[in-house]
Amino acid sequence: MEWYEALALLLGSIVALMAVGMPVALAFLAANIIGAWVFMGGERGVSALLNNGLGSLTKFALVPIPLFLLMGEIFFHTGLGARMFNAIDRLLGKLPGRLSYVTVLGGTGFSTLSGSSMGSTALLGSLMVPEMTARGYKKHMSIGPILGTGGLAIIIPPSALAVLLATLAQIDVGALLIAGIVPGLILAGFYIAMIWAQCRFDPGAAPAYEVTPMSGRDKLWLILRDVVPMIGVMVLTVAGMIGGVFTPSEAAAFGALGVLILAAAFRCLTWEAAKKSVTGALKVTLMAYLIVFGSATFSQLLAFSGASRGLIGWATGFDLEPIAMLLVMFGVLLVLGMFMEQISMMLLTVPIFFPLATQLGFDPIWFGLIMLLALEISFTTPPFGLLLFVMKGVSPPDTSMRDIYTAAFPFIGCSLLLVALLIAFPQLALWLPGR
Structure with a gap:
């Protein structure tokens, strides 16, 4: 069987199973079993493939995923996140x-902690949009920043999605997490500058309103009580990885323990909050592990059938510069983001894109960061980006899709500008990991 026939069989099986409503992870598992039967000698091949796939779940690199997710779930369900939101709101005063x-x-x-752009968009949309609407904010000032936070969340550590991508691509988890710090700060600067410019040129877009004045002493106490402890856990977690004190797995354990201690100290660690936190983290972790299993076996099948080698040879046979091929892969991710969730997109593209990126001479950490940004941008790209429809579901009834598209474009522009900077100056991502 030719490589393109093998690729068509594998991808066609997945698409067909997804079309009849099978969950993506199970569709990949079923397609992998079909592929193993065809390419690896029937029942014996299926058994060997499943054993190899189970081996991929024993990697120590997967440990940060449940711990980072637990960290985020505790942060949310105990109310620590709400305390930080309220403190920042009061500190900014009449800005x-x-x-x-x-x-x-x-x-x-x-x-960043939740690892779910769809979940955080739904939460922030239901929490912040009604409040901003009541204060007279125009729709682009309330909706745009919520859609934009995903771009920051996916690259600033600790990021469960970055850990999952690094595991699937078999690259250094710690290096990918650390690589996102400088670009993440740059993107945050772009967002803040964007909001400032929007308020500057249209003061009525976010009208000021009276707030209770606070003394300097009260502000200091609010910072020390409700901001520093929460931010401190994240900073220490990341600083420990940068300084070589923690491995990514140890950093995740430290972060989860830190948030747990904070919740107990603030007397908000109830049995109900603990149960919801563990349940939420467990659900996403099981899905992530199933994704890893499916991706590992899919990669083996692509290699065993010759599809990977043939596809790379075909793609590199074009007279295109490596940057042009990068833009093609970026475009594919933007299109997929209109129809698929991020983890599903990674499952489909990582086994194909990373070997191709290596062949083209791209640094795998740098390419991983570009891919993370592409995954997030695709989620907010009109007309069919999934986050746009999530936002529509939690916005006031008079919000149109046009309003949401208009709000998304400036923040998409900020993310694309960051991608352009990373392409022009790769050391923005590679300097801190020391590559």
């Missing part, structure tokens, strides 16, 4: 557009 800034700053913290 024009302050609720937009609160959304970016506080939302990024929650989204």
Whole structure:
């Protein structure tokens, strides 16, 4: 069988099973079994493939995923996240557009820990949009920052999605997490500048309103009580990885323990909150592990059938510069994001894109960061980006899709500008990991 026939069989089986309503992870598992039967000698091949797939789940690199997710779930269900949101809101005082800034700053913290752009968008949309609407904010000032927080959340550590991508691509988890720090800060700067410019040129977009004044002493106490402890756990977690004190797995354990201690110290660690936190983290972890299993076996089948080698040879046979091929892969991710969730997209593309990127001479950490940004941008790209429809579901009834598209474009532009900077200056991502 030719490589393109093998690729068509594998991908066609997945698409067909997804079309009849089978969950993506199970569709990949079923397609892998079909492929193993065809390419690896029937029942014996299926048994060997499943054994190899189970081996992929024993990697120590997977440990940070449940711990980072547990960290985020505790942060949310115990109310620690709400305390930080409220503190930032009060500290900003009468700053024009302050609720937009609160959304970016506080939302990024929650989204990073939760590892779910769809979940964080739904939460922030239902929490912040009604409040901003009641304060007279125009729709692009309330909706845009919420859609933009995903771009920050996916690259600023700790990011469960980055850990999963690194595991699937078999690259250094710690290096990918650390590589996102400088680009993440740059993107945050772009977002803040965007909000400032929108308020500057249209002061009525985010009208000021009276707030209870606070003394300097009260502000200091609020920072020390409700901001520093929460941010401190994240900073220490990341600093420990950068300094070589923690491995990514140890850093995740330290972060989860830190948030747990904070919740107990603030007397908000109830049995109900603990149960919801563990249940939420367990559900996403099981899905992530099933994804890893499916991806590992899919990669083996692509290699065993010759599809990987043939596809790479075909793609590199074009007279295209490596950057042109990068833009093609970026475009594929943008299109897939209109129809698929991020983890599903990774499952489909990582086994194909990373070997191709290596062949083209791209640094795998740098390419992983570009891919993470592409995954997030695709989620908010009109007309069919999935986050746009999530936002529509939690926005006021008079919000049109056109309003949501208009709000998304400036923040998509910020993310694309960051991608352009990373392509022009790769050391923005590679300097801190020392590559």
